[in-house]
Amino acid sequence: MIMGGGGEDIIHVIMPSRKEDALVLMGLSITLLRLYCSEMPEEGYRIDCLLPSFYSCLQQEERVDRLYRIDLGKSIRQIPSSMIKSWVKPLVGDGLVYRLILSFLSLTVFEDLGGIRVYTSSGGSGIPPARDITRVLLDIALKNLFDSHFPKRFPGIAFHRFVNKVYIFIRKNEKVLFADKAGYALLEELGLRGKIESIGPSDDPLPP
Secondary structure: OEEEOOOOOOEEEOOOOOHHHHHHHHHHHHHHHHHHOOOOOOOOOOHHHHHHHHHHHHHOOOOOOEEEEEEOHHHHHOOEHHHHHHHHHHHHOOOHHHHHHHHHHOOEEEEEEOOEEEEEEOOOEOOOOOOHHHHHHHHHHHHHHHHHHHHHHOOOOEEEEEOOEEEEEEOOOOOOOOOHHHHHHHHHHHOOOOEEEEEOOOOOOOOO
């Protein structure tokens, strides 16, 4: 549960373990998504409601010679929380919603590494894994990091991203070239982690 106590600027955080706590995080994700995304369907309230629009964008792409896919899921542990806070604050102000997000970013993360239990604070970097709120915060971060820098590095190359999955469309007549090496170089420069895969006309389908 996340709750105030002892003063307006004091937030006590207890790791979510009950249904009520999960509802708090769900409500926070819905609020943030509504403030962040202006193109939500009328009855949509979760980030997956944007999938039909994303698929429509993919289908509108003309024939390509090579399709790249980048999975940026591992970036949730890499992005500095200070950067996330700076992107979120203009959306929500510095009131209660912002303080709830700050407390969420400071949650302790549990990991089981080969039988060794590790507890780490997310206060310095990364987004705690908690389903929708994590995906919304990651989407905001990648919009400011990946989406803003990719067109500068690879002008004219079409790409579409849904949360952590990026699809890049390459045609033979492109003036700027994109390949695995260039993609990984960009990720390193941005402080992101990801896996790059590609497929051509005669290749086997990409794994799910």
